[in-house]
Amino acid sequence: MEILIPVIIVAVIGLIAGVGLSLASKFMAVPIDEKQEKIRAALPGANCGACGYSGCDGYAAALVAGEAAPDKCAPGGADAAAAIAEILGVEVKSEAKIAFIACKGGCENTITKYAYSGIQSCGAANGLSGGPLACEYGCIGFGDCFKACQFGAIKMENGRPVICPDTCTGCGKCTLVCPKSLISLVPKDYKTAVACSNKKKGATVVKNCKVSCIACGMCAKACESGAIKLENNLAVIDRSLCTGCGKCREACKRGVII
């Protein structure tokens, strides 16, 4: 009998707590939109913040409130956008995106301007006269983008970042941290791209970097659909005109078009 009283005490306290909680959750429940729950389930749940909201919950709430477009979720991509659009009953046009680094340089291909021994981050190095490499437009190679990537889609190879197309979700986190603004989001099935951002004249560029666009114009001549133009000493490809024939890639002596 001795054991009965303590058991009853714990049981009663537990019961009071349980009943109290269930009553509280019933009477003080906040009505959650059914749509919001469904949308939340359709989102990948990475809480990466690429949509511009505090997390998947915040984005779902904004979607229900009609404040957000359904194609903002980068990790979820087209699948999530389609699912959200179906729940909300709207149509969506979206294409999968991928990060692209407009530089092929890095410490192997570019001449070093000075020896840098400070904090190993692109942001810090960039503050010191644009970083230790001679090309002031190019990749510094300390891997700020590599550190920013939540999905492990950026690898550092020979001192420069390489994007792994299979794991890149196109969330765009890396585009924000690059002090040189080299990374941009491009359509996942992009056919051609110019991997150089140097706007200096050809003679200077040639000296500084082995893989740089010198604006020779060979690609523009080779292009049959007239998609390539030269702007600011750089080849620029108009994706709406590009047929993906690959003639520019063959024509480029510097290996900059990929």
Added chain:
Amino acid sequence: MNSNTAIASVLLAAILTNNMVLSKFLGICPFLGVSKKTGTAFSMSVAVTLVMVVSTAVTWPIYHFILAPDYTYLETIVFILVIAAIVQLIEIVLKRYIKPVYNALGIYLPLITTNCAVLGITMLNITNGLGFVQSLFNALGAGLGFMLAMLLFSGVRERLEMADIPEFLKGLPITLIAASLVSLSFLGFAGIGG
């Protein structure tokens, strides 16, 4: 000693001398886990302080009017039960009535359910034989002490992020070393406030 100075001394002792994290080594999990940024450290500390005070207000009467004197050995299990329920209740109430606070605390509120610092302070109040009002102030002090430790340490960690740390110390090792040094500095408060 009149009651005001007694309460002031309880408060001071709880914040500095008997600092939950740095002197009693309770609540190390959030101390190491959520102290990376000052903002989140602050949210977590506010949530912990709130839960500590409310749990003390509930567990003290339970102990003294229901458990004492025969069933004091039920202390731990009953306190855990009550604290878990209180945290859930606070979450529901905040969500209903003070939505901004609920949003600001976010994930940190439910995390506190299993925070040993909360259970620790409620049990220490009983062990030290404090009265009801003193217990409340002790809990408030412990919460503020937790906040002080979190904010100090998040500052240290934000500096560590920028420091050039040897490869073998990067991450958790340097964090633990830093924690021990911060804790060591709190040894200087020993003896103040009783």
